[in-house]
Structure formats: structure tokens, C-alpha cells
Amino acid sequence: xxxxxxxxxxxxxxxxxxxxxxxxxxxxxxxxxxxxxxxxxxxxxxxxxxxxxxxxxxxxxxxxxxxxxxxxxxxxxxxxxxxxxxxxxxxxxxxxxxxxxxxxxxxxxxxxxxxxxxxxxxxxxxxxxxxxxxxxxxxxxxxxxxxxxxxxxxxxxxxxxxxxxxxxxxxxxxxxxxxxxxxxxxxxxxxxxxxxxxxxxxxxxxxxxxxxxxxxxxxxxxxxxxxxxxxxxxxxxxxxxxxxxxxxxxxxxxxxxxxxxxxxxxxxxxxxxxxxxxxxxxxxxxxxxxxxxxxxxxxxxxxxxxxxxxxxxxxxxxxxxxxx
Amino acid sequence: xxxxxxxxxxxxxxxxxxxxxxxxxxxxxxxxxxxxxxxxxxxxxxxxxxxxxxxxxxxxxxxxxxxxxxxxxxxxxxxxxxxxxxxxxxxxxxxxxxxxxxxxxxxxxxxxxxxxxxxxxxxxxxxxxxxxxxxxxxxxxxxxxxxxxxxxxxxxxxxxxxxxxxxxxxxxxxxxxxxxxxxxxxxxxxxxxxxxxxxxxxxxxxxxxxxxxxxxxxxxxxxxxxxxxxxxxxxxxxxxxxxxxxxxxxxxxxxxxxxxxxxxxxxxxxxxxxxxxxxxxxxxxxxxxxxxxxxxxxxxxxxxxxxxxxxxxxxxxxxxxxxxxxxxxxxxxxxxxxx
Numbered sequence: 001x002x003x004x005x006x007x008x009x010x011x012x013x014x015x016x017x018x019x020x021x022x023x024x025x026x027x028x029x030x031x032x033x034x035x036x037x038x039x040x041x042x043x044x045x046x047x048x049x050x051x052x053x054x055x056x057x058x059x060x061x062x063x064x065x066x067x068x069x070x071x072x073x074x075x076x077x078x079x080x081x082x083x084x085x086x087x088x089x090x091x092x093x094x095x096x097x098x099x100x101x102x103x104x105x106x107x108x109x110x111x112x113x114x115x116x117x118x119x120x121x122x123x124x125x126x127x128x129x130x131x132x133x134x135x136x137x138x139x140x141x142x143x144x145x146x147x148x149x150x151x152x153x154x155x156x157x158x159x160x161x162x163x164x165x166x167x168x169x170x171x172x173x174x175x176x177x178x179x180x181x182x183x184x185x186x187x188x189x190x191x192x193x194x195x196x197x198x199x200x201x202x203x204x205x206x207x208x209x210x211x212x213x214x215x216x217x218x219x220x221x222x223x224x225x226x227x228x229x230x231x232x233x234x235x236x237x238x239x240x241x242x243x244x245x246x247x248x249x250x251x252x253x254x255x256x257x258x259x260x261x262x263x264x265x266x267x268x269x270x271x272x273x274x275x276x277x278x279x280x281x282x283x284x285x286x287x288x289x290x291x292x293x294x295x296x297x298x299x300x301x302x303x304x305x306x307x308x309x310x311x312x313x314x315x316x317x318x319x320x321x322x323x324x
Numbered sequence: 325x326x327x328x329x330x331x332x333x334x335x336x337x338x339x340x341x342x343x344x345x346x347x348x349x350x351x352x353x354x355x356x357x358x359x360x361x362x363x364x365x366x367x368x369x370x371x372x373x374x375x376x377x378x379x380x381x382x383x384x385x386x387x388x389x390x391x392x393x394x395x396x397x398x399x400x401x402x403x404x405x406x407x408x409x410x411x412x413x414x415x416x417x418x419x420x421x422x423x424x425x426x427x428x429x430x431x432x433x434x435x436x437x438x439x440x441x442x443x444x445x446x447x448x449x450x451x452x453x454x455x456x457x458x459x460x461x462x463x464x465x466x467x468x469x470x471x472x473x474x475x476x477x478x479x480x481x482x483x484x485x486x487x488x489x490x491x492x493x494x495x496x497x498x499x500x501x502x503x504x505x506x507x508x509x510x511x512x513x514x515x516x517x518x519x520x521x522x523x524x525x526x527x528x529x530x531x532x533x534x535x536x537x538x539x540x541x542x543x544x545x546x547x548x549x550x551x552x553x554x555x556x557x558x559x560x561x562x563x564x565x566x567x568x569x570x571x572x573x574x575x576x577x578x579x580x581x582x583x584x585x586x587x588x589x590x591x592x593x594x595x596x597x598x599x600x601x602x603x604x605x606x607x608x609x610x611x612x613x614x615x616x617x618x619x620x621x622x623x624x625x626x627x628x629x630x631x632x633x634x635x636x637x638x639x640x641x642x643x644x645x646x647x648x649x650x651x652x653x654x655x656x657x658x659x660x661x662x663x
Binding site for chain 2: 127218219220222223224225226227228229230231233237238241242316317318319
């Protein structure tokens with residue numbers, strides 16, 4: 001098992017190397033465009049262009065350029081943005097990580113719980129009114145755009161009903177660090193959590209219901225019923241337990257993608273300085289070093305989440321243990 | 325309940341499914357009894373209603389479109405329409421089932437020991453440790469070589485024969501009075517099949533269980549059962565002691581079944597006799613005797629469903645006069661099964 005895990009770790013490093021090369025090539029070796037002009041940003045002066053060309057070694061061969069870039073990203077960590085004059089890219093990204101992790105982590109707790117509840121109840125009451133009501137609700141949840149939901153939440157909690165007892169506790173938009181004020185952190189994030197989780201509760205509820213219904217048709221469910229153990233145990237201990245495989249796979253991918261900047265809309269709407277918002281702003285100003293850093297950071301999280309899913313798999317599915 | 329009372333009495337059991345083609349009767353009013361410590365074989369082609377009969381006894385027909393009617397009395401208690409809680413107190417404890425496909429009958433994510441222990445603990449107040457010890461004991465009893473290891477293994481780590489043994493061990497975990505086995509050896513290769521059958525035969529001696537063994541393999545029936553019931557189109561067409569049915573089968577369908585077994589010795593037939601035609605579709609059963617359209621001896625009387633009648637506990641549902649049937653047996657035997 002340890003061997004399998006270190007094998008996976010090695011694989012991960014390789015994948016990340018591949019991603020960094022591809023990302024680098026897209027930004028620096030696209031034919032017909034001068035990367036220095038893009039790095040320097042719009043309307044850059046001639047002196048800046050020369051400086052950029054020198055800084056990034058753009059007059060040297062591609063492998064050297066790649067090496068220099070990676071050195072600045074990971075070793076000296078002094079990659080600077082030219083658009084936002086002198087802004088250090090790496091501290092900006094590392095500063096944004098706790099915000100994004102707080103947002104996505106909290107939302108993940110909500111959507112996993114919500115998805116489990118919706119999926120199990122709908123699966124168990126299949127075909128009844130409860131099932132249909134839950135499925136319609138989750139379809140609505142899936143269809144509602146997150147930025148619209150966020151704006152409506154803001155409108156109600158920040159303005160229209162802010163002075164009523166219901167939402168007077170809601171702090172102004174923005175992030176409060178957990179270490180500074182845990183209660184404030186919670187209050188600032190609880191509405192973004194629900195906003196971000198809505199889509200995923202619907203999605204996970206529907207997927208889990210489908211997978212649960214499929215599992216409940218399996219032969220081993222009949223065996224379990226024949227044992228005389230009661231329907232609740234059949235459903236949870238045999239049906240749900242075997243359905244979790246699909247659930248965990250999805251969770252790993254979604255969590256990785258969200259932490260890697262996918263929560264962009266929620267972060268922008270709620271004014272949270274997370275990785276998504278950073279990417280969003282960098283894209284608006286075509287801040288190439290920043291985009292490169294966030295892309296590589298995002299890929300790291302997606303790959304990492306995949307690795308964690310593989311490890312969790314070993315625990316939930318014994319069949320995965322004997323592979324390799 | 326007297327000592328001689330039958331363990332299981334089924335009367336007029338009907339299992340139907342609502343479908344687009346109307347009500348489809350998978351089991352059309354069957355009646356039979358199983359004595360204590362008796363091994364009964366139920367034979368028939370696929371779709372003859374054998375499995376549905378077993379599932380009805382287990383209360384495992386849970387399709388919302390299924391209608392189960394008639395009466396199933398087990399140790400005097402009516403099982404049809406019993407609520408889930410009372411049913412759960414009986415199944416697994418008093419009646420246990422062995423399923424056809426051992427590859428899919430066990431939950432893939434739990435260990436063998438946990439799955440056996442789960443059943444034990446559902447019916448008896450014992451500790452997890454005691455349940456595990458019982459599981460090891462049971463695995464040993466069904467002939468698994470290293471029960472201490474297998475008990476902590478997962479289903480995918482075992483071969484088909486081992487899994488079927490595990491399923492049997494699970495079925496036996498609470499010493500059930502009745503064991504129903506739905507083609508327990510179909511998915512296994514021949515040597516394993518023989519071992520499993522021997523095991524089922526031994527159960528009665530060790531645990532005193534009665535067994536209903538569903539199969540489409542007459543060799544299996546010959547090997548272990550006391551009594552044979554032949555099913556066709558959702559009904560019993562013949563029923564009797566094994567010796568009696570094998571020596572003088574009374575129903576043309578049974579003749580056909582025997583005719584399609586290759587002989588052990590003598591001249592090898594150029595081709596095996598097959599029953600002409602295909603089993604009837606349950607949604608469109610022929611009028612009268614369901615076997616009629618495939619029967620070489622069909623005549624006018626077959627337009628009415630014949631009753632299951634006969635002496636000496638050997639009954640058949642055939643409209644042929646008994647005397648002419650005796651004649652036909654010889655005829656059929658001389659052509660198709662040179663013994």
C-alpha cells in the first residue's frame with residue numbers, strides 16, 4: 001500500500017511538471033506574439049519591454065526561459081507583476097489561499113451533508129411526492145446561476161432586510177481571517193457558503209439518488225434483505241455504502257477545481273480576495289505572470305484532490321486495494 | 325404444532341406483475357407442502373416461475389407492480405401480507421436463502437465476516453466478537469480451508485465456489501428450519517457443484533434443515549432430493565417422490581426433460597432430443613394446458629387445464645389417460661433415452 005502511494009505521488013509530480021510545461025508553452029511560445037509585450041501589459045513603454053525581455057530571458061532558448069520562470073515561481077518566488085507595478089505574484093497567491101480554502105471548505109461540508117440527505121431521502125422514497133419535490137428543488141438549485149443567487153443574497157442581507165432582526169448580524173462584504181476573529185470569519189462566510197453549496201447540493205443529491213437506486217437493484221441488496229436486517233440498515237449499510245464511490249469521485253474533482261479558482265463567481269460577488277478573484281482580476285488586466293501563477297496553483301490543487309480521492313478510495317472500496 | 329405437521333404449506337400461490345401487456349402471471353396458483361427435514365427439488369426451464377415462487381416465500385418480491393396472493397404458511401404463520409418487521413424476524417432466522425449467482429450476492433465493500441456477523445446479530449443478542457467467532461466456525465463448517473483468513477477477506481478476493489460457500493455459511497448462520505436455494509450451483513463449475521450439493525445434503529443431517537432446491541438440472545435433483553416438483557408455465561405439472569418420478573415420469577414435459585439428458589452409457593445418440601418450440605411467454609399463455617403447443621400427444625382434452633392428480637403421492641397434470649401414458653413412456657424411452 002505504501003508502495004502504491006509513493007507510486008501515485010511520483011505520478012503526481014510528473015503530471016504537475018507536464019502541466020507547468022504546457023502552461024508555460026501556451027503563454028511564452030505561442031507563435032506570432034511577443035510574450036514580453038503581454039507580460040508588460042497594455043501600453044507599456046519601450047524601456048519596460050526591454051526590461052521584461054531581459055528579466056524573463058526571452059532572448060534565450062525556450063528551456064532556459066522555462067527554467068528561469070520556474071525558478072522565479074518556486075525558488076526565489078520574486079515573480080512580479082508589471083500591470084500592477086511591482087506587485088509580488090507569489091505572496092498574492094499564498095495570501096488568497098486561506099480565503100478560497102475557507103470558502104470552498106465550508107461550502108463542501110454543506111453540500112456533502114445536503115447532497116447525502118437529499119440523495120438518500122429521495123432514493124428511499126423513490127416515486128413518491130417527497131422524491132419528486134426534492135428532485136424539482138435540486139433541479140432548481142442546479143439551474144440557478146451562482147452569481148445571480150449571490151447578488152440576490154447580497155441585496156437581501158446587505159441592503160433590503162439588513163436592518164431587520166433577520167440579517168442585522170451580517171457583516172459587510174469581505175473576508176475576516178479565522179485566526180483573527182473566528183466568529184466574524186463564520187459570519188462573513190456563512191452566506192457565501194450557502195450560495196456556493198446550492199448548486200452542488202442539487203447536483204450531488206441527484207447523482208446520489210440515481211446511484212442509490214441503481215445499487216438497490218443489485219443482487220447483494222436482495223441478499224441483505226433476505227438476512228432480515230431491516231430496510232434502514234439495508235439502505236444505509238449496503239446501498240449507500242456502495243453508492244459512495246461515485247459520490248467521492250465527483251467530490252474530489254469538484255473540490256479540486258473550486259479550490260483551484262473555480263469559485264471565482266462566488267468570490268467576486270462576495271468580495272472575497274480568493275484565488276478565483278485574483279485570477280479574475282489578472283484576466284481583466286491581462287496580467288500574464290499572475291495568470292501563470294494561478295493556473296499552476298490551480299493545477300496543483302486539481303492533481304492533489306485526485307490523489308486524495310485515490311487514497312480515500314482505498315478506504316471505501318476494498319477492490320481498489322488490490323489493484324497493482 | 326404437531327411433530328408431523330408440514331413445515332411449509334403453500335396454497336394457491338399466485339404471483340402476477342402488472343405490465344403494458346396486462347397482468348402477467350409468473351406463478352399461477354401453486355400449492356405444495358414441505359415436510360420437516362425434507363429436500364424438495366423444483367425443476368423447470370427459465371421463466372417457469374420457480375424463482376418467483378422462492379422469492380415469494382422469502383417475501384422478497386418488492387416490485388411495486390407485483391401482486392402476491394394465496395397463502396404461504398410457515399410453521400403455522402401466514403407469510404403473505406406479513407409486515408416488514410415480522411418478516412425480518414423470520415427471514416434470515418427461520419428461513420434462509422441461497423442465491424443463484426455467488427459473484428453478485430455479497431456486498432463488495434464489507435468483509436465476509438461482517439456480512440455473516442450482521443445476520444447473526446440481527447437475530448441474536450451477541451457481541452461482535454462472538455459473531456465473528458461464529459462466522460469463522462460456519463466458514464469452517466462449509467468447507468473453507470482457512471476460515472481465519474477468509475473471515476476478514478472481501479468477496480472479490482474469493483473464487484466463485486468459495487463465495488457460494490460463504491453465502492451458504494451466511495444462510496446457515498442462525499440454523500434455519502428451511503433453506504431455499506435458487507439454482508445454487510448454476511454459476512459454478514462441475515467439481516465445485518458436486519461439493520456444494522454434497523454440502524447441502526449434509527445440512528439436513530447436521531442442522532436438521534428442510535431444503536427447497538430450485539434448479540434446471542435433473543442431475544442435481546437426482547443427487548440430493550427426496551421429492552421432485554416439475555414446473556411449467558407457472559404451474560406444477562408433475563410432483564412425486566424422486567424415485568417414482570425418475571422411474572415413471574407421468575407428464576410429457578418431464579419426458580422431454582429426461583430426453584434431453586445425454587445417456588451415460590450405451591450408444592451415443594446422434595443428437596439429443598430437444599423439446600420442440602420455446603417456453604411460452606407468460607403474458608400470452610396458451611389456453612388449457614400450457615405445454616400443449618409443444619406436446620407431441622396433444623389432443624382435444626388439452627384445451628382445459630388438467631388438474632394435478634395421481635396416486636401414491638405421485639401426481640401429474642396431464643389429460644392423457646393413465647394407461648396410454650404408460651404406453652407412451654415406453655415409446656418415448658425407447659426412442660430418446662436408451663437406458
